[in-house]
Amino acid sequence: MIDPETQAEWVAEAEAETADEQEEMPLSLRLSIADTLTLGNATCGFMAVYFTTTGILIPHLTGSDETGMARHSAATAVILMLCAAVFDLFDGLVARKLRSSPMGAELDNLSDLISFGLAPAYFVLVYGMVTHDAHQRVSAVAAIVVLLAVVMRLARFSVVTMKDGMFQGMPSPFGALTVVSIVLLELPFIPTLLAIVGTAWLMVSRVEYPKPRGALAVAMLSWIVGAMGLLAAWAFDAPGGQLLLQTGCALQVVLGAVIPLFATARRVNTFRDNRRESREARAAQLP
Numbered sequence: 347m348i349d350p351e352t353q354a355e356w357v358a359e360a361e362a363e364t365a366d367e368q369e370e371m372p373l374s375l376r377l378s379i380a381d382t383l384t385l386g387n388a389t390c391g392f393m394a395v396y397f398t399t400t401g402i403l404i405p406h407l408t409g410s411d412e413t414g415m416a417r418h419s420a421a422t423a424v425i426l427m428l429c430a431a432v433f434d435l436f437d438g439l440v441a442r443k444l445r446s447s448p449m450g451a452e453l454d455n456l457s458d459l460i461s462f463g464l465a466p467a468y469f470v471l472v473y474g475m476v477t478h479d480a481h482q483r484v485s486a487v488a489a490i491v492v493l494l495a496v497v498m499r500l501a502r503f504s505v506v507t508m509k510d511g512m513f514q515g516m517p518s519p520f521g522a523l524t525v526v527s528i529v530l531l532e533l534p535f536i537p538t539l540l541a542i543v544g545t546a547w548l549m550v551s552r553v554e555y556p557k558p559r560g561a562l563a564v565a566m567l568s569w570i571v572g573a574m575g576l577l578a579a580w581a582f583d584a585p586g587g588q589l590l591l592q593t594g595c596a597l598q599v600v601l602g603a604v605i606p607l608f609a610t611a612r613r614v615n616t617f618r619d620n621r622r623e624s625r626e627a628r629a630a631q632l633p
Contacts, residue, residue: 384457387437394427427465435563467492515550
C-alpha cells in the first residue's frame, strides 16, 4: 500500500524540481545583445554564399551572359562578408561593455566559421569554376585549404591563451577579406593560387596581429566602409570603379603581407634586446 501523504510529498517535490528546471532553462538559452550581433554575423555569411550561388555560379552553369548581374552579385557577396566583419567587431565590444551569455564564445566561433571560412572558401571554389584560365580541381583544393585554415585558426583561438591585445595568426575576418581581395584582383591563376594559400598559412601561423581596439578599431571600421564604397562603385560600373576596386584590393593584400613583416622584425628586435640584456647582466656579475 502507498501512503497518500508520502505520495503527495513525492508529487510536490517532483513538481518543484520541474518548475526549477523551467525557470533555469530560459536563463541559459537567453540571448544577449552581443549574441544577437553574432547571429547577424552568421546570417551575413550565409547570404554571401547565397548571392555567390544565385548570381555567379547558376548563371555560369546555365550559359547566361549577364556580366552585370555577376558583378552585382559578387559585390553583394563581398559586402555581406564586410558586414559580417562589422558584426564580429561590435559583438566583442558589446560583450566587454555589457554582458555575454554562456553560449557567446561558441556562437562567435560558429558564426566566424560560416562568414570567414565557408563564404570565402566557396567564393574561391566558384572563382575556379567560372574563370576561363583557372583549374577547377586545383581551385577546389585551394578552397579546402582556406576552409581548414579557418577551422584550425578558430579551434586554436579557443585553447591558446595569448598576451592581452594580440592574436596569434592572421584573424579570420582579415584573412577572409584578403582572400576575396586576391580573387577580385583578377591576377593570373598561379599567382592567385599562391597568394590564397599564403593567406591560409598566415591564418595558422604564429605571427602576432594586434586586436582591433580603440583607434585601431575605428581605423578598421573606416576601412570596411571605404571598401563597401569601392565595391558599390565597381558593381554599378561607375567611372573609374574598376581601378578603384583594384587599388583597394591591392592595398588589402599589401597590408596582409606587411603586418607579418613588422611582427617578425619586432620579434627579432625583442630577441636581440633580451640577449644583450642577458650578456650585460652576466658581465656585471663577473669580478
